[in-house]
Amino acid sequence: MTALLELVRAHQSAGRALLFRLTGATDPEVGGEGAWVTGASGERYLDVGSFAVFLLGHGHAGPVEAVARQLRTLAGSTRTLPNESHARAAAALAALAPEPLTKVMLLNSGAEAVEAALKLARARTGRTGLAHLAGSFHGKTTGALSLTDAAPFRTGLGPLLPGVLRLPRDDAASAARLVREQRPAAVFAEPVQGEGGVHPLTPDYAEALRRACDEAGTLLVLDEIQCGLGRCGTLWAHEPLGVRPDILLSGKALGGGVIPVSALVATEDAFRPYDHDPLLHTSTFGGNPLASAALLATLEVVASHDVPALARRAGHALHTVLSGLVRDWPELFTGVTGRGLMLGLHGTRPDVSAEMMRAALSERLLLTMCLTAPGVLRFTPPAFIDEDDLAFLERGLHAAATTTRRELTT
Numbered sequence: 001m002t003a004l005l006e007l008v009r010a011h012q013s014a015g016r017a018l019l020f021r022l023t024g025a026t027d028p029e030v031g032g033e034g035a036w037v038t039g040a041s042g043e044r045y046l047d048v049g050s051f052a053v054f055l056l057g058h059g060h061a062g063p064v065e066a067v068a069r070q071l072r073t074l075a076g077s078t079r080t081l082p083n084e085s086h087a088r089a090a091a092a093l094a095a096l097a098p099e100p101l102t103k104v105m106l107l108n109s110g111a112e113a114v115e116a117a118l119k120l121a122r123a124r125t126g127r128t129g130l131a132h133l134a135g136s137f138h139g140k141t142t143g144a145l146s147l148t149d150a151a152p153f154r155t156g157l158g159p160l161l162p163g164v165l166r167l168p169r170d171d172a173a174s175a176a177r178l179v180r181e182q183r184p185a186a187v188f189a190e191p192v193q194g195e196g197g198v199h200p201l202t203p204d205y206a207e208a209l210r211r212a213c214d215e216a217g218t219l220l221v222l223d224e225i226q227c228g229l230g231r232c233g234t235l236w237a238h239e240p241l242g243v244r245p246d247i248l249l250s251g252k253a254l255g256g257g258v259i260p261v262s263a264l265v266a267t268e269d270a271f272r273p274y275d276h277d278p279l280l281h282t283s284t285f286g287g288n289p290l291a292s293a294a295l296l297a298t299l300e301v302v303a304s305h306d307v308p309a310l311a312r313r314a315g316h317a318l319h320t321v322l323s324g325l326v327r328d329w330p331e332l333f334t335g336v337t338g339r340g341l342m343l344g345l346h347g348t349r350p351d352v353s354a355e356m357m358r359a360a361l362s363e364r365l366l367l368t369m370c371l372t373a374p375g376v377l378r379f380t381p382p383a384f385i386d387e388d389d390l391a392f393l394e395r396g397l398h399a400a401a402t403t404t405r406r407e408l409t410t
Helices: 002-011 014-023 061-071 084-096 110-125 142-146 172-182 203-216 272-276 289-304 307-328 351-362 387-408
Strands: 029-033 036-039 044-047 101-107 130-133 164-167 186-189 219-223 247-250 262-267 333-339 342-347 376-379
Touching (some): 002 014, 084 101, 084 262, 101 110, 101 289, 110 142, 110 219, 110 247, 110 262, 110 272, 130 172, 164 172, 186 203, 203 219, 289 307, 307 333, 307 342, 307 387, 342 351, 351 376, 351 387
Parallel strands (some): 130 164, 186 219, 219 247
Antiparallel strands (some): 036 044, 333 342, 342 376
16 A cells, blocks of 8 residues: 555655544545445445535446446447437436526536636626635636635635625625625535535525625526435425526536536527537536436436435435434534435544544445545535445544544543
């Protein structure tokens, strides 16, 4: 394993190699099935993190087999001829999107979808200003980073996009007033914030934002790259909020944990600039045949297995497990936030999460902290996680908490 980490240090990132060593993550992943990942040592680890990618688990047969079939016929696209899998994937996603969002652009990553959305908003409105919520995370490319409320990722990289407005997350009236006054091209919001600490929007806040956007002629972009596709207990995380976006972003789990794919879904009115000029924003690999096959198969699994219902049931059980940690370890944890299978366990101090991640590895658990709220552990397990997995998780978390308390008090 030392040789592998030396390769990481020499050719990827010295800081990344150091991070692996500090957290004890030195057993390379070589296989995955369901909620479990296998290391080169033969040890199996329960994966309840992985940045919300594995909603269907590792290696789900649906998208894996669909990609394998597509690979044997046509792996790439010429972009000169129309492609059936690309068109069918876009149509299938549009059919699941809230009305009247019918236009789809398939892309590769979440940040790329954000970039496409901010360009579309500027082109559609003729304005340059943009707005995001406090605690937001929309990506690390230059445009997306301008909408990401994370000072550590911005340091030394400015100037970013000008005219970006930061809206208070917990003050709907002030946020709405700023939108009406400043009239940005678009407001970007996550129905359940991910990296910012797993904070769901309230219906009142979302409704105030929607009204303000309508009055200002501003597009409302809901970023469901992490929280959508059933993870939060409804197909789209914004459904309980009672509002409709002009643009909806999807990604992470959209490729079934097999192929990277993201999407921008918009109303016909909002999408008009891309309808008028199809070359205004293009992506060489966006919607390629393999990604389209994975997307189609993923949507089929989500529908046929009622993944939102699975997420509600498993999320309730997971919430009970995490609430038990808050009850039993008040010196370490303060509360649980989130919905469905997107939950945040909040620590009493910033270093609790890092210590828990280290200790959990010894218990064969893979945890993930929030990037811009590192005091929060984010739990995004597969929808197919079962009772035995949750029992294993509960035992491991309490054992890790025992180690964490000892380490932080010595």
